[in-house]
Amino acid sequence: MNILNGGVGHTIRVNDKTLSYFAGNNYLGLANDPTLVKDAIKALEKYGVNFAASRQTTGTSDIHLALEKSLAEFKGQQEAVAFASGYMGNKILLHILREQYDSIFADSMAHSSITDGIPCNIPQVKYYEHANPNHLEELLKASPQSRPLIITDGVFALTGEIAPVDKLYSLAQKYGAILVVDDAHATGVLGENGRGTPEHFHLDNAPGLFQSETMSKAIGSYGGFIAGNHELIDTVRKKSTFYGASTALPPPVVAAGLSSLKLIENHPELRTKLMDNTRMLRKGIEDLAFSTTSGITPIIPIYFKEKQTATHLSQFLEKNGIIVPAVDYPVKTSQFIVRITASSIHTEDQIQHLLQTLNEWREKYDTHHH
Numbered sequence: 001m002n003i004l005n006g007g008v009g010h011t012i013r014v015n016d017k018t019l020s021y022f023a024g025n026n027y028l029g030l031a032n033d034p035t036l037v038k039d040a041i042k043a044l045e046k047y048g049v050n051f052a053a054s055r056q057t058t059g060t061s062d063i064h065l066a067l068e069k070s071l072a073e074f075k076g077q078q079e080a081v082a083f084a085s086g087y088m089g090n091k092i093l094l095h096i097l098r099e100q101y102d103s104i105f106a107d108s109m110a111h112s113s114i115t116d117g118i119p120c121n122i123p124q125v126k127y128y129e130h131a132n133p134n135h136l137e138e139l140l141k142a143s144p145q146s147r148p149l150i151i152t153d154g155v156f157a158l159t160g161e162i163a164p165v166d167k168l169y170s171l172a173q174k175y176g177a178i179l180v181v182d183d184a185h186a187t188g189v190l191g192e193n194g195r196g197t198p199e200h201f202h203l204d205n206a207p208g209l210f211q212s213e214t215m216s217k218a219i220g221s222y223g224g225f226i227a228g229n230h231e232l233i234d235t236v237r238k239k240s241t242f243y244g245a246s247t248a249l250p251p252p253v254v255a256a257g258l259s260s261l262k263l264i265e266n267h268p269e270l271r272t273k274l275m276d277n278t279r280m281l282r283k284g285i286e287d288l289a290f291s292t293t294s295g296i297t298p299i300i301p302i303y304f305k306e307k308q309t310a311t312h313l314s315q316f317l318e319k320n321g322i323i324v325p326a327v328d329y330p331v332k333t334s335q336f337i338v339r340i341t342a343s344s345i346h347t348e349d350q351i352q353h354l355l356q357t358l359n360e361w362r363e364k365y366d367t368h369h370h
């Protein structure tokens, strides 16, 4: 395992060496941004490490409210609520929407925070073929009596594919369903203002579409959030025990979130740079004829049929000073993934070095290409 001896940036200190870093989800490079760090320290000094209280008692501070106001503005929504983790967000939404649905249709490659979030008393839970609206429609047709809820990742964590949210939304409308999108990997990345997959598909604030989001990835801080109208957010605050009975987000995390939203708003070039770096990397990987997805998200998978090959490549990269993990998809076991993450803080030299090293590996070891 890689043990970190420092923070994440375009490089990383791992096992006491400095290596080029193409892993994780620090898409905008904000996790260690000096402004975020400075604001987090200020909050740490003013408020301490933790309020050691739930939001409903004495854990709500002025900066929590300021953060939630900023999150709502960022999303173009009336209100927002922040809580301990993005992982919790799906559970919270599925819980508070419970009275509005009685069957769930989930993408078969949905993130575990979605499958773990499904309440145990749902009469019907079905999985449609990955990113396949036609199959979803067949399943919906076969359950005409039910009030369905459709749930998917907006951007899939390991493959970087964008879910067909436009088509899923049309089906939701046609079959009277609610649509929930976990936008952990899209928030701050996709859409004109970085509002995620709904904005990417021009479905921002569409009725019956709910999002679960995180500050832990592109936003560079930590914690989950949900944005929506007064009624929805009020319901979360009043009904969700996950929100109400867990300790409030720590002050430095809250301050870093606030700081980041300001940066993201004032520096759209962060996203432009991310997209440029992503394009450069994706093009290079395609030119090397690796098996990958085509797309625009900064998660760039290289697919392998055998786990040993993926692991071998990851280890070869590490020997050459680059961290890129091999991850096996728990759902689709026929494929193994070397998951490359682009970030706006990568330099062109660094990207070229990664591509050269990939090429070197391919020429030396990947016999399928010769």
Ligand SMILES: Cc1ncc(COP(=O)(O)O)c(C=O)c1O
Residues within 6 Å of the ligand: 085, 086, 087, 088, 111, 113, 153, 157, 182, 184, 185, 214, 215, 216, 223, 224
């Ligand atoms: C799709 C998806 N949803 C939710 C989460 C959980 O978010 P958090 O890490 O903020 O708990 C992750 C990964 O961490 C994810 O990939």
